[in-house]
Structure formats: structure tokens, C-alpha cells
Amino acid sequence: MKHTLLLVILIANNIFFAQTEHTIACYNVENLFDTIDDPKKDDSEFLPGSANLWNTSKYLEKIAHINQVIDQMNNPLIVGFVEIENAAVVRDVIKHSKKMNHKFGVVHYDSPDERGIDVAMIYDSSTLKLLKSGFIRYALPDSAHSKTRDIVWAKYKSGKDEFYAMVNHWPSRRSGEKESEVNRMIAANAAEKFIDSLMNINQNTKIVFMGDLNDHPEDKAPQVIYKKMTQMIYPKSGEFGGSYCYKSQWEVLDHIMVSPAFLTQKGIKVVKDSGKIYSFPFLITEYKGSKVPFRTYGSKEYLGGYSDHLPVSIQVVLK
Numbered sequence: 001m002k003h004t005l006l007l008v009i010l011i012a013n014n015i016f017f018a019q020t021e022h023t024i025a026c027y028n029v030e031n032l033f034d035t036i037d038d039p040k041k042d043d044s045e046f047l048p049g050s051a052n053l054w055n056t057s058k059y060l061e062k063i064a065h066i067n068q069v070i071d072q073m074n075n076p077l078i079v080g081f082v083e084i085e086n087a088a089v090v091r092d093v094i095k096h097s098k099k100m101n102h103k104f105g106v107v108h109y110d111s112p113d114e115r116g117i118d119v120a121m122i123y124d125s126s127t128l129k130l131l132k133s134g135f136i137r138y139a140l141p142d143s144a145h146s147k148t149r150d151i152v153w154a155k156y157k158s159g160k161d162e163f164y165a166m167v168n169h170w171p172s173r174r175s176g177e178k179e180s181e182v183n184r185m186i187a188a189n190a191a192e193k194f195i196d197s198l199m200n201i202n203q204n205t206k207i208v209f210m211g212d213l214n215d216h217p218e219d220k221a222p223q224v225i226y227k228k229m230t231q232m233i234y235p236k237s238g239e240f241g242g243s244y245c246y247k248s249q250w251e252v253l254d255h256i257m258v259s260p261a262f263l264t265q266k267g268i269k270v271v272k273d274s275g276k277i278y279s280f281p282f283l284i285t286e287y288k289g290s291k292v293p294f295r296t297y298g299s300k301e302y303l304g305g306y307s308d309h310l311p312v313s314i315q316v317v318l319k
Contacts, residue, residue: 020318021271022077022127026167026210026254028309029066030296033085033116034092035059041116043085051300058304060096062296063089065306067097072280073313076100077128078156080121080167082212082254082309086110090120107154109135112147119152119167119211127318129157138190140171140183148183151191151211158318161206161267164198166191168211170221184214184221192224199228199259206268207259212309217252229257232270232314238277240284240291243310248290252277254312267319274315283310 033046035056046054070076070093084090087108094100100122107130108120123130136151149169156163168191171183191209198205209229215222217231233256235241242250254277262270283306285294294305 022075022124022316022318023073023313024078024165024208024210024256024316025070025073025076025311025313026080026082026212026256027066027069027311028082028169028212028254028307029062029084030307030309031083031117032062032066032081032089032093033059034089038085038116041085042114043116045115046085052297052302058296058302061304063092063096066093067100068282069278069280069306069311070097071099072278073311074315076122076124077316077318078121078123078165078208080119080165080210082119082167082169084108084118084120085116086118087120090122094122105130107133107152109133109150109152111135111150112137113149114145114147117149117169119149119169121152121154121165121167123154123156123165127158131155131157131162136190136194138186140186142183148187151187151194153194158268161319163206163208163262163268166194166207166209166211168209168213170211170213170215172214181215181220184219185224187213188221188224192228195225195228195259204261204265205259206262206265208262208270208314209257210255210312212254214253217255222255225257229259230263232256232258232275233277233312234275237275237312238310239279240277240310243277243312244308245290245292248288248292254309256312256314258314262316269317269319271315271317274313276313278311278313282306 105125133154139146153166170187243254295308
């Protein structure tokens with residue numbers, strides 16, 4: 001009888017802990033634009049009259065695809081979005097989701113990026129309380145193209161525990177990897193300054209840092225953050241060895257890092273070695289004999305895919 005009772009208790013505990021595990025994810029959704037012309041932004045590429053012939057049907061298909069991805073995740077707690085136009089498109093993702101509608105909140109700020117590209121995050125408001133949020137703005141040295149994406153942050157409360165989340169989209173490599181490195185260093189230094197401001201107050205501050213950094217983990221700019229945080233996404237985190245494919249070579253451009261306290265302190269806790277790069281079959285296609293992310297456009301041809309990036313995630317346990 002005692003053995004039976006012990007077995008029941010162990011099973012009950014396992015079920016309890018399984019129910020409290022949640023996902024924190026980040027997804028570069030590749031140009032989630034609405035169909036409305038914003039005179040303050042250079043969004044002409046994604047309008048009905050553009051070469052892309054972007055329209056409501058394609059927009060709603062894009063929204064449905066994003067929700068398909070999120071639905072495959074385990075109890076999303078927070079999802080950071082990269083390459084979105086505004087708060088309205090993020091709200092449309094929630095609005096058209098059967099699982100998230102009326103349950104998820106949005107954190108977003110309009111950045112000065114010339115194309116109108118922003119980052120944002122959604123969060124499960126039935127589980128988390130948003131305490132405050134803001135953005136980190138920095139300018140690039142190129143006076144003609146000095147405006148770029150902000151870093152968006154939020155402070156959440158779960159039970160008695162509090163933590164921060166940061167979503168990034170660092171400057172691209174368009175002008176060349178080495179030539180553009182200075183831009184990503186500026187982004188890294190801005191993020192580091194914010195992290196230091198939190199850690200100087202309390203070294204046990206819990207922070208999850210995520211985003212498309214347009215650099216690999218070993219590159220100079222990401223290493224500024226990696227020296228303070230624990231790496232969660234590796235090539236081995238996914239079946240293809242990366243979250244992005246360039247010239248048939250898979251790379252890790254999408255990162256998640258956590259502060260040491262997130263792995264060691266009581267309360268909400270990150271599951272060790274839980275970093276994952278999702279590669280659901282519908283996210284992958286074949287191009288010139290190689291497996292690549294199934295994206296929305298290939299040059300100017302509408303492919304009807306998902307994104308040129310794969311989503312990444314970690315698991316957290318709520319106590």
C-alpha cells in the first residue's frame with residue numbers, strides 16, 4: 001500500500017511540473033507588413049501596387065502561418081517578433097489565433113528605422129503581469145542611414161518572481177560583414193549598458209535576451225553579451241545546424257541568452273540545455289538541392305512560405 005501511495009505521489013508531481021513548463025521563443029517572421037501605406041515609412045515594397053503585389057490575401061496567409069508556428073510550440077509564455085511593421089500587425093496575429101485571442105498582450109514601440117521595421121513581443125497575460133516596458137535607441141555612424149531598430153524590453157512578474165525580456169534586431173551585414181561590424185558593436189554596447197544597469201542594482205536579476213543579431217555566437221558583437229549571459233542556442237539545437245541558411249550554409253543568427261540567475265535562483269527557472277531551433281516540416285523547402293527555410297518571397301516571386309529564418313526557443317518552469 002505504501003509503495004502504491006508513493007507511486008501516485010510521484011506521478012502527480014510529474015504531471016504538475018509538466019503543466020508548469022512554458023516556452024519563451026523568438027521568431028524573425030520576415031517582413032510582416034500590413035497593406036496600408038504609411039507616409040512616415042518606406043513601406044512601398046509591401047503595398048498592393050508594388051512589384052511584390054502585396055495584398056490582403058497574402059497578408060492573412062502570412063498571419064495564419066505565424067499562428068501555425070506558435071500553435072506548435074509548448075505553452076508560449078513570451079514570443080519575441082523580429083521584422084514587424086507596427087503593433088497592429090502583431091495584434092492581428094493574436095486576433096486570428098484561436099488559442100491566443102484575448103489572452104496575450106503586446107509590447108511594442110515605433111522605432112525610427114527607415115523601412116519601418118520594428119521588434120515586439122507578445123506575452124501570456126493570464127500568467128504574467130507586465131510591470132513596465134521601454135526601448136533602447138542608438139544611432140549608427142552613417143549619417144545618411146543612422147536610424148535603425150530599437151531594442152525593446154519589458155519587466156514581468158510571475159507569482160512573486162520578476163524578470164526582464166529583451167528583443168533585438170541588430171544592423172544587417174548589407175555593406176559587408178567587416179564593414180558593418182561597427183554597427184552591431186554599437187547595438188551590443190547599448191544592450192550591455194542596459195544589462196549592466198540592472199545587474200549593478202541586483203546581480204541576481206533574471207534576464208532573457210533574444211533576437212536576430214545578424215552575427216554568429218563567436219563574432220565580436222554577440223560576444224559582448226555572451227560574456228555576461230549563458231548561451232542557449234547552438235548549431236546542435238536544430239537538425240540543420242542553424243536558424244538561417246546563406247548560400248547553402250546554415251548559421252546561427254537568432255540567439256537566446258539568459259542571465260546566470262535564471263538558471264540558478266528559485267522561482268521561475270530556465271530549463272538547462274532546453275535551447276531549440278524549430279524545423280517543422282512545413283518550415284523547410286528545397287532550393288538547388290539544399291534544404292532551406294521556406295520563405296514568403298524568393299526574389300520577387302511569391303512563394304507563400306513562412307520566413308527566411310527558423311524560430312528559436314527555450315523552456316522555463318513556473319513554480
